[in-house]
Amino acid sequence: MSQKYVYFFSEGNANMKELLGGKGANLAEMTNLGLPVPNGFIVTTEACNKYYDEGGVLSTEIEEQIVTSLAGLEKLTGKNYADPENLLLLSVRSGARASMPGMMNTVLNLGLTDETVAALAQKNERFAYDSQRRFIQMFSDVVMEIPNQLFESVIDEVKEHRNVKLDTELTTEDLKELVDRFKEIYKKEKGADFPQDPRYQLIESVKAVFRSWDKPSAVTYRRLNEIPSEWGTAVNIQEMVFGNMGNDCGTGVIFSRNPASGENKLYGEFLMNAQGEDVVAGVRTPNPIDELRKLNPGVYVELLGHAKRLESYFKDMQDMEFTIEKGHLFVLQTRNGKRTADAALRIAVDMVNEKMITREEALMKVEPKQLDMLLHPNFDQKKLAEAKPVASGLAASPGAATGKIVFSAEEAVERFNQGEKDLVLVRLETSPEDIEGMHVCNGILTARGGMTSHAAVVARSMGTCCVAGCDGITIREDDKYLIDSHGKKYTEDDYISIDGTTGNVYGEKIATVEAEVSGAFATFMNWADEFRRLRIRANADTPTDAKIAYGFGAEGIGLCRTEHMFFEADRISAMREMIVSKTLEQRIKALEKILPMQKEDFEELYKEMKGYPVTIRLLDPPLHEFVPREEPEIRALAKEMGLSFEEINETIDNLHEYNPMMGHRGCRVGITYSEITAMQTKAIIEAAISVNRQGMRVVPEIMIPLVGEVNEFKFVKEIIVSTAEQVIEEADADLHYMVGTMIEIPRAVVTADVIAREAEFFSFGTNDLTQMTFGFSRDDAGKFLRDYMDNKIYESDPFVKLDQTGVGELVKMAVNKGKEGRPTIKLGVCGEHGGEPSSVEFFHKVGLDYVSCSPFRVPIARLAAAQAALKEQGM
Ligand code: PEP
Numbered sequence: 001m002s003q004k005y006v007y008f009f010s011e012g013n014a015n016m017k018e019l020l021g022g023k024g025a026n027l028a029e030m031t032n033l034g035l036p037v038p039n040g041f042i043v044t045t046e047a048c049n050k051y052y053d054e055g056g057v058l059s060t061e062i063e064e065q066i067v068t069s070l071a072g073l074e075k076l077t078g079k080n081y082a083d084p085e086n087l088l089l090l091s092v093r094s095g096a097r098a099s100m101p102g103m104m105n106t107v108l109n110l111g112l113t114d115e116t117v118a119a120l121a122q123k124n125e126r127f128a129y130d131s132q133r134r135f136i137q138m139f140s141d142v143v144m145e146i147p148n149q150l151f152e153s154v155i156d157e158v159k160e161h162r163n164v165k166l167d168t169e170l171t172t173e174d175l176k177e178l179v180d181r182f183k184e185i186y187k188k189e190k191g192a193d194f195p196q197d198p199r200y201q202l203i204e205s206v207k208a209v210f211r212s213w214d215k216p217s218a219v220t221y222r223r224l225n226e227i228p229s230e231w232g233t234a235v236n237i238q239e240m241v242f243g244n245m246g247n248d249c250g251t252g253v254i255f256s257r258n259p260a261s262g263e264n265k266l267y268g269e270f271l272m273n274a275q276g277e278d279v280v281a282g283v284r285t286p287n288p289i290d291e292l293r294k295l296n297p298g299v300y301v302e303l304l305g306h307a308k309r310l311e312s313y314f315k316d317m318q319d320m321e322f323t324i325e326k327g328h329l330f331v332l333q334t335r336n337g338k339r340t341a342d343a344a345l346r347i348a349v350d351m352v353n354e355k356m357i358t359r360e361e362a363l364m365k366v367e368p369k370q371l372d373m374l375l376h377p378n379f380d381q382k383k384l385a386e387a388k389p390v391a392s393g394l395a396a397s398p399g400a401a402t403g404k405i406v407f408s409a410e411e412a413v414e415r416f417n418q419g420e421k422d423l424v425l426v427r428l429e430t431s432p433e434d435i436e437g438m439h440v441c442n443g444i445l446t447a448r449g450g451m452t453s454h455a456a457v458v459a460r461s462m463g464t465c466c467v468a469g470c471d472g473i474t475i476r477e478d479d480k481y482l483i484d485s486h487g488k489k490y491t492e493d494d495y496i497s498i499d500g501t502t503g504n505v506y507g508e509k510i511a512t513v514e515a516e517v518s519g520a521f522a523t524f525m526n527w528a529d530e531f532r533r534l535r536i537r538a539n540a541d542t543p544t545d546a547k548i549a550y551g552f553g554a555e556g557i558g559l560c561r562t563e564h565m566f567f568e569a570d571r572i573s574a575m576r577e578m579i580v581s582k583t584l585e586q587r588i589k590a591l592e593k594i595l596p597m598q599k600e601d602f603e604e605l606y607k608e609m610k611g612y613p614v615t616i617r618l619l620d621p622p623l624h625e626f627v628p629r630e631e632p633e634i635r636a637l638a639k640e641m642g643l644s645f646e647e648i649n650e651t652i653d654n655l656h657e658y659n660p661m662m663g664h665r666g667c668r669v670g671i672t673y674s675e676i677t678a679m680q681t682k683a684i685i686e687a688a689i690s691v692n693r694q695g696m697r698v699v700p701e702i703m704i705p706l707v708g709e710v711n712e713f714k715f716v717k718e719i720i721v722s723t724a725e726q727v728i729e730e731a732d733a734d735l736h737y738m739v740g741t742m743i744e745i746p747r748a749v750v751t752a753d754v755i756a757r758e759a760e761f762f763s764f765g766t767n768d769l770t771q772m773t774f775g776f777s778r779d780d781a782g783k784f785l786r787d788y789m790d791n792k793i794y795e796s797d798p799f800v801k802l803d804q805t806g807v808g809e810l811v812k813m814a815v816n817k818g819k820e821g822r823p824t825i826k827l828g829v830c831g832e833h834g835g836e837p838s839s840v841e842f843f844h845k846v847g848l849d850y851v852s853c854s855p856f857r858v859p860i861a862r863l864a865a866a867q868a869a870l871k872e873q874g875m
């Protein structure tokens, strides 16, 4: 038997989303439930995939099934596409497995021909020609890809000629004129008359829906929402019902609860005597749904009943479309409604309280990523909808920022100190010297760099919004201007706005609102904690980060990048002195300046974490991030060190590396300069002894970075242990500490059993492990990864979402080998993936003990970990 590519609504159900798409499966389910759904059928997602597999050709087999189903639909409805007395007209709409609002197009009134229009006109002339001009325009635009502007300008011309503003003010004669002129446009563009065969119209529309699956905006939407291209879209073909046949007709959209606040009250709007597109187009202002109660109480009560019934059936807030045709209500669509994060939490918690769902079900309903919106300021959604992006880059750190442009970090600090509070830092890329400037700005925009570039990592850890790698803009830092992707120039007097959640950049000021954390948030997070197995720690480099992390529920610090403690202006010079030191003496002098600062920081960190574990990583500075580049800084450093400008310059030249990411960094620095390892150990141990004397019970975890060979580990460990023992003995203290390693080099993975015999814990550095496994630089990959994703070589950026097939296999291997070498080994991850939900699920499955992520992602990781545990139980 040949494969079935078309299903009538009565043949499907809500569980068939993969095959019928979300919209189709729900239409089928509503039909089965006996709701008033106009009849129809669905062309499956498998047909879409076949269409693509066969090079964009719709097979005769599928075509035949569609034509047969059309005949079946005529029988079912008792209507006919050739019978003006009982005319069957169709709507054709896309419907993928996940809803992609507004991403794909719709054709309405399909089936109209000159003949049926002429016959319809005998009864209702205006309705007939109005429907026909809408159909010709929609079909030409959506299906035949004739520029819509050609039609719009004719409408404008006719309106101008008549001196009217609204379509509704056009006379029947005007509408007839539009029909004629639209047909002329069609003929000119296509070299043929407008098609008069409904079957042909239908087949072409189905193909157009399939094609729309691959249009650039749909591809981008899929990438942002992690929807695989193999899913394909289904096509829903449904009998039209008319909301525009008079004043007893109408159409609208409702939500079973308020999608912005979550309030349990029907929410939505409608328009009488209108078709769906009139509501969307915003030409007429729709009325709030409450008014329908007064206007037509019967229909209102029926609608409310359907909304409640569907909500408890699907156990989720529903977003529905309806039409009233001559007083009769029809439901055209239902789906789980999109909602703000606030609403998502309130609805989840309310539904548990209403006993509609269990806690477990509630936890599965909220997208972990959505929690981001609760933690950062956001754009006023109304204002955002009115703005148009002028460029876009990587959504590197969530949130919204608006402010005047500033092109250097120093100037940012200056302008901030002079009272300018709303600034956006715009740089080609950022470096550690920029840190203070980054701090005072509302957001950071860079033209270069990927998701793990300096700007992105630092912005995330500060909770500052950031768009990175925005290569569509041209930045002239020295001349202080930028040019957007449309060629418009902006100077430091201009405002821009950036959206770190979408990567969009806007050339104007957009109002922002502070994030609100509702009471439901805390309740919900406590539920998540009940179900998760993974512990959640934070990557925190400063006491401020640690405090935020603790507030968001972190159960320890999984990574303190000690080099980041030297970003601030008064400290970076000590760090630079150490880096450019030529002699041991110089280095020890610089280290002596650093020691008290480190010790104080560590004490503060321990205190902020209130007894939770703290992993401190020994220095891992890719040196190029720290050496001064500008002449005044080099001169200042020379002065401080009592050396000449030339001498320092020469040292800097000698420090130059062709490939700093694979250069003198990580434990390699601590091996060349063992005094650095000793100083850091001293600070870590002394700080722990000191806070323990104040009543805490800290067990510091000292972590060695970038190990690839057990002898490297042993070498550094020996210095750590001998220094620590000496400090403990001299202090006459009793302190337990651990020594472990990052696993971030493939060789460390392969030899993990041997390393585990020496190391008490492993923490996966998946940023470097991804870099080293793929062989592309973290700093440069942003430049070409976009092309990889556009060409579907990768579905997602492996620096954001763990590459489970490659890098993930290495993680698994190291876990197994690590346990072989030391059964009690403690396992965690501290790369950026530790806060990405699908990666968290993976880490849960492979049996890590904890994940560590930036403070602002702690709640996300808590929820993702709970969902991973629940999924394992079959939720
Ligand atoms: C890593 O490589 O994953 C890591 C956490 O270390 P860093 O990003 O500091 O190199």
Ligand code: MG
Pocket (backbone or CB within 6 Å): 744, 765, 767, 768
């Ligand atoms: Mg690393």
